[in-house]
Amino acid sequence: MRNSDNMNAIATLRPDYMGFIFYDKSPRYMGDDYAPDNMYHLPRSIQRTGVFVNDKEQKIAETIERYALNAVQLHGNESVALCKKVRQMGVEVIKAFQVDALFDFTLLDDYAEVCDYYLFDTKTIGYGGSGHKFDWNILNQYNNHKPIFLSGGISHEDVDSIKKLRHLNVYAVDINSKFETEPALKDVALVSAFVSKLRE
Numbered sequence: 213m214r215n216s217d218n219m220n221a222i223a224t225l226r227p228d229y230m231g232f233i234f235y236d237k238s239p240r241y242m243g244d245d246y247a248p249d250n251m252y253h254l255p256r257s258i259q260r261t262g263v264f265v266n267d268k269e270q271k272i273a274e275t276i277e278r279y280a281l282n283a284v285q286l287h288g289n290e291s292v293a294l295c296k297k298v299r300q301m302g303v304e305v306i307k308a309f310q311v312d313a314l315f316d317f318t319l320l321d322d323y324a325e326v327c328d329y330y331l332f333d334t335k336t337i338g339y340g341g342s343g344h345k346f347d348w349n350i351l352n353q354y355n356n357h358k359p360i361f362l363s364g365g366i367s368h369e370d371v372d373s374i375k376k377l378r379h380l381n382v383y384a385v386d387i388n389s390k391f392e393t394e395p396a397l398k399d400v401a402l403v404s405a406f407v408s409k410l411r412e
């Protein structure tokens with residue numbers, strides 16, 4: 213999100229998290245000209261989540277402070293040490309992993325102590341926001357020890373399939389490009405329909 217009116221409209225749907233992309237190669241990039249005051253008034257129940265790709269500790273710390281973030285989603289090849297440092301900044305850490313048919317779930321082990329959630333997104337040449345889904349069957353190989361964010365090309369047509377994943381430790385469903393009218397602008401009616409159906 214980055215448009216103030218759109219944030220407010222989506223906030224009325226009571227999402228648990230709202231994401232702000234601080235990766236300058238993304239079409240959703242929240243650059244310096246997007247004033248933080250637009251998000252200070254969001255309900256406290258919504259975790260203000262900054263999304264970063266391979267950024268330095270200092271840049272992440274400054275952004276947390278400037279935008280009063282509650283959570284950080286690390287979407288690049290961030291080390292265990294960096295995740296640990298970010299967590300010590302007092303925010304939730306969501307570590308994203310790019311998944312394909314060959315994904316090795318033992319890669320997660322080193323991160324278990326330094327993040328709150330794993331996020332499984334689709335492996336692509338970029339780092340996120342691709343609109344592509346991965347084959348969720350591979351998640352049967354995951355040991356479910358830590359709750360996960362399910363992500364990658366999720367659309368309003370996926371609700372029934374998501375509900376069939378009850379055997380997995382899915383804590384959150386991360387929706388993005390399939391709910392946009394243009395990059396960073398969410399279709400409120402579409403999100404509303406999705407959220408209602410998911411909560412049924």
Ligand SMILES: O=C(O)c1ccccc1NCC(=O)[C@H](O)[C@H](O)COP(=O)(O)O
Binds near residue numbers: 239285343364366389
């Ligand atoms: O959305 C982006 O442009 C983006 C760019 C780089 C890293 C992460 C990004 N998005 C973060 C997300 O968690 C997305 O919601 C996730 O990648 C799923 O996006 P989509 O496939 O469009 O549903």
